[in-house]
Amino acid sequence: MLPFILKRLGLALLVALTVSFISFSLLFLSGDPAAALAGETASGEDVEAIRRLYGFDRPMLVQYGEWLFSAVQGDFGESYYFKLPVASLIAERLQVTMLLGVCGILFALLTAVPLGVAAAIRPNSLIDRVALFLSVAGQAMPSFWFGLILIVVFAIQLGWLPPSGAATWRHFIMPTIVLGYYAMPAIMRLTRAGMLDVLNSDFIRTARAKGAGEGRVLFKHALRNAIIPVVSLAAVQMGFMLGGSIVVESVFALHGAGFLAWESIARNDLPTVQALILVFSMFYIVFTFLADVLNAWLDPRMRSS
Amino acid sequence: MTDSTDPLYQEIQGPSPRQMLKLRAFGHKGLLFGMGVVGLLVLIAILAPVLAPHDPYAQSLMNRMVPPVFMGGTWEHPLGTDHLGRDYLSRLIYGARVSLLIGAVAALISGVIGTAMGVAAGYFGGKVDAVVTFLINVRLAMPVVLVALAVVAILGGSLTVVVCVLGLLLWDRFAVVMRASTLQVSRRDYVAAAQVIGASTPRILLTEIMPNIFNNLIVVITLEMAHAILLEAALSFLGLGVQPPTPSWGLMVSEGKNMMLFEPWLVLIPGAVLFVLVLAINLMGDGLRDVTAPEGRS
Numbered sequence: 001m002l003p004f005i006l007k008r009l010g011l012a013l014l015v016a017l018t019v020s021f022i023s024f025s026l027l028f029l030s031g032d033p034a035a036a037l038a039g040e041t042a043s044g045e046d047v048e049a050i051r052r053l054y055g056f057d058r059p060m061l062v063q064y065g066e067w068l069f070s071a072v073q074g075d076f077g078e079s080y081y082f083k084l085p086v087a088s089l090i091a092e093r094l095q096v097t098m099l100l101g102v103c104g105i106l107f108a109l110l111t112a113v114p115l116g117v118a119a120a121i122r123p124n125s126l127i128d129r130v131a132l133f134l135s136v137a138g139q140a141m142p143s144f145w146f147g148l149i150l151i152v153v154f155a156i157q158l159g160w161l162p163p164s165g166a167a168t169w170r171h172f173i174m175p176t177i178v179l180g181y182y183a184m185p186a187i188m189r190l191t192r193a194g195m196l197d198v199l200n201s202d203f204i205r206t207a208r209a210k211g212a213g214e215g216r217v218l219f220k221h222a223l224r225n226a227i228i229p230v231v232s233l234a235a236v237q238m239g240f241m242l243g244g245s246i247v248v249e250s251v252f253a254l255h256g257a258g259f260l261a262w263e264s265i266a267r268n269d270l271p272t273v274q275a276l277i278l279v280f281s282m283f284y285i286v287f288t289f290l291a292d293v294l295n296a297w298l299d300p301r302m303r304s305s
Numbered sequence: 306m307t308d309s310t311d312p313l314y315q316e317i318q319g320p321s322p323r324q325m326l327k328l329r330a331f332g333h334k335g336l337l338f339g340m341g342v343v344g345l346l347v348l349i350a351i352l353a354p355v356l357a358p359h360d361p362y363a364q365s366l367m368n369r370m371v372p373p374v375f376m377g378g379t380w381e382h383p384l385g386t387d388h389l390g391r392d393y394l395s396r397l398i399y400g401a402r403v404s405l406l407i408g409a410v411a412a413l414i415s416g417v418i419g420t421a422m423g424v425a426a427g428y429f430g431g432k433v434d435a436v437v438t439f440l441i442n443v444r445l446a447m448p449v450v451l452v453a454l455a456v457v458a459i460l461g462g463s464l465t466v467v468v469c470v471l472g473l474l475l476w477d478r479f480a481v482v483m484r485a486s487t488l489q490v491s492r493r494d495y496v497a498a499a500q501v502i503g504a505s506t507p508r509i510l511l512t513e514i515m516p517n518i519f520n521n522l523i524v525v526i527t528l529e530m531a532h533a534i535l536l537e538a539a540l541s542f543l544g545l546g547v548q549p550p551t552p553s554w555g556l557m558v559s560e561g562k563n564m565m566l567f568e569p570w571l572v573l574i575p576g577a578v579l580f581v582l583v584l585a586i587n588l589m590g591d592g593l594r595d596v597t598a599p600e601g602r603s
Contacts, residue, residue, distance in 0.1 A: 011442070018443045026452075029459045136591070140584035142535055144542045145558055145576030152569050243448030247539050261451055262543060265458045273455050280448040288446075 004296050004303040012289045016282060020071065023277035024064050027270050067274075076275035081267045086275045089260065094279070096256035097245050100175055105238045107180030108187055113230065116191025117223060120199065131192070135185035143244070147178045147251035164253035175252045179245060183237040190233055194226030228298050232291035239284030329596045336592025342585035350401040357395035358383070361552050365390035370568055384574060387557070388564060393571075396552040397578060403553045404534045404582060407468050411533035412526050414472025419479020420522060424510060426480070427487025437480060444477045453536065454545045462548045467540060471533045482525050486518040493517075520597040527590035531583045538579055554579045 042050075051057050055066075070077070076086035119128040154174065155163035165171050198204060199222055207217045246258035253259070257276060264272035296303045330336060349356060365386070372378040373385040373393070384393040426437035453470050460466045490496065491514060499509050538555030540546030547553040549560070554575040561571025 011439075014439070015442050015446055018439075019446050022443070022447065023452075026455055026459065029456060136587060137584065140531070140535075140580055140587050142538050142542075142555070142558075142576060142579050142583070144539055144555075145572070145579065148558065148562060148565060148572050148576070152565060152572070156566060156569075243451060246448075246450050246454070247543065250543060262454070265451075265454050265545065268458070273451075277448060277451055277455065280451060281446045284446045284448070 001296065001303060005293055008289060008292055008296075012285050016285050019281040019285075020068055020278055021064060023274050023281070024067055025060070026277070027274060028060060071275070071278065076278075077271040079264070079269055079272045081264065081269040081272070086272050089272065090257060090275060090279060093255060093257045093260045096254055097242060097249070097258055100172065100179060100245055100248070100254065100256060101238055101242045103172055103176040104179035104241050105183060105234055107176050108183040108237070109230075109234055111180070112184045112187035113191050113227070116188040117195055117218070117226075119188075120192045120195030120226075121218070123196065128192075131188060135188050138181050138185045141181070143178055143182055144247050144251050146181070147174065147248060150174045150178065151251075171252075171254070175248050175254055178251070179241055179248045182244060183234070183241055186237060187230060187233060190230050191226060194229060195222060198222045198226045228295070232295050235287040235291035235294075236284075239287040242283050243280045326596060330592075333592045333596055335588040336596060339585045339587070339589030339592055342581060343589055346401050346582055346585070347405060349398055350405050353398045353402055357392075357398045359392035359395045361391060361395040361399040362550055363391060370564065370571070372568070373570055373574070376570060385570065387560060387571060393557075393574065396557060397554070397575060400552040400554045400557065400575065400578075401582075403464070403547060403551060404537065404579070407464065407471065407537045407547075408530040408534040408586075410468045411471035411475060411537075412530040414469070415474070415476040415529060415533075416479055416522070416526055418473070419476030419525075420483045422476070423480040423483025423485075424487045424514060424518070427484040428491050428506075428510060428514060430488075434484075437484065441477055441480050444474075447474075449474050449536065450539060453540055454543060457540060457545045462545055464547055464551070467537055467546050471536055475529055475533055475536075478529060479522075479525050482521055483518060486521045487514055490514055490517045520593075524590050524594045524597070527586055527593065531586040531590070534579070534586070535583055 055063060067077070074087050076090070078084065079086050079089055082089055115127075115131045115134070119125075119131040122128060151163045151174065154161045161173055162168075162171050204217060204222055207221050208214075212221070242257075244258075245256060246261050248254070249256045249258035250262050257279070261273065261276045263269075264276070359382075366389070368382070368386050368390040369388055371382050371386045371390075374380060374383050376385070378385050382392050382394070384397065386392055387396065422437045422440065426434040453467075453474060456470050457466055460470075496509060496513050499513050504513075537546055537553070538558070541553045541555035542559045544559065547556055549556060557575035558572050558579075561568070561575070565572050
């Protein structure tokens with residue numbers, strides 16, 4: 001187990017390092033970050049002054065090394081726009097995004113797992129078809145449009161929920177649904193396939209033969225085995241969801257890290273953008289690492305590959 | 306030798322694999338629906354100048370936000386007009402061009418990159434495989450929407466930039482699927498036979514491997530095309546994709562958002578069309594997978 005964890009940890013670190021390099025080099029995609037920062041009306045001297053002030057006149061690799069060195073210590077520099085340390089800015093906004101992410105994945109699991117189990121118990125039944133329809137439709141639904149429709153129906157027409165903001169728990173209901181439905185189809189399909197697989201296996205037949213109740217067979221024997229891959233898929237989806245929160249947060253004007261990303265991209269606030277790309281990537285890397293370790297712990301066959 | 310029209314021959318032979326494929330395809334409702342809708346929208350996109358009742362760019366401040374026919378409007382503007390008085394149906398028709406073009410070209414670019422990487426990893430294995438797998442991991446760790454937005458913001462929003470950014474970002478699924486398919490195919494005897502008779506590596510890849518993983522490639526192309534179309538709409542919705550006045554469905558939803566309170570159809574119509582197109586492409590992809598690989602059907 002330990003060699004597997006160490007090997008997997010090394011890979012995660014290498015991926016993180018590469019991602020950090022890519023997100024840093026984004027700064028240089030525009031050719032001259034100083035000119036972009038100074039704006040179109042700036043004179044040549046102004047651009048030169050900014051270049052020296054921010055150290056853009058040094059070799060790129062030196063700048064990357066310096067940025068990485070402080071980033072590892074939690075210092076991402078100062079935001080060009082907010083004039084605040086990027087790290088504290090992100091930490092503050094991340095609370096909303098994390099809360100949204102946790103609610104979203106819980107919503108996805110609580111709807112997708114029961115649906116997947118129900119669909120697997122009776123394949124080709126009405127409920128199986130409804131589940132299949134929901135998962136196909138869910139994958140095709142543009143999330144920003146789904147969010148706007150919810151606002152029109154539940155906030156404007158019915159007046160049940162507030163359309164935007166993050167003041168109370170009621171503000172989180174619609175964003176949770178929009179973010180959560182995105183992860184639902186994959187989780188449901190995997191639950192259904194896993195349950196179908198397990199329900200046909202020998203130990204389920206044995207459990208039934210020895211007279212175990214159907215509820216006990218389904219939940220104690222079958223689901224416990226079928227749920228293992230679902231847990232790691234949920235961890236991966238959670239990583240994707242945090243990255244996808246940018247669309248949902250801008251639709252519902254939730255001031256989380258995704259909204260911050262959108263603001264800072266629109267305002268050319270590169271230190272914040274770089275840091276956010278790195279932070280969102282790190283979440284994905286950590287979640288997939290935990291998922292792999294969990295899998296290896298539950299299933300020793302995974303440790304060799 | 307035997308006359309193929311001979312009834313006895315037919316009885317023994319049965320339908321050929323190609324005929325079987327046709328039979329399965331015509332019996333698959335999802336595939337038929339998907340192909341029908343996608344075909345129709347492609348036709349509409351090609352014939353846009355003939356079909357559109359008005360110029361999609363022509364503004365008319367006298368006719369702003371005319372409601373659609375079914376909400377009390379006139380047939381002059383069947384789906385009404387937007388906040389600048391532009392005919393909504395015409396913009397919707399031209400918008401199909403933007404979505405389909407971006408989807409197809411982005412899927413093509415990412416398809417070439419991902420297939421090259423996946424086939425190389427699957428066929429050569431070893432170090433090549435390790436490098437490709439690592440690159441896939443790196444790519445998956447990068448938040449797509451965020452990176453795409455940032456790059457479009459730096460380079461400036463245009464159709465070309467959006468297509469290239471999406472093409473360079475969406476190759477991961479191609480690489481994963483093509484790697485797995487190639488791994489499977491390259492263990493077959495006919496590949497070993499080709500190696501033994503001294504066929505060159507490019508020849509084996511092109512004539513032995515590629516034709517046998519082509520079905521999987523088509524499926525991934527359709528699914529990634531849908532993915533690219535959704536992402537373009539999201540980027541345009543956030544204001545960092547295709548720029549106005551180009552008629553993009555995502556942009557239309559974003560422009561209608563401010564009038565959503567009083568004119569919800571401005572948001573509903575373009576979003577619904579986008580939903581139907583993506584749904585149809587996905588159904589087509591799922592259908593193609595079912596039809597070409599019946600053993601994988603559940």
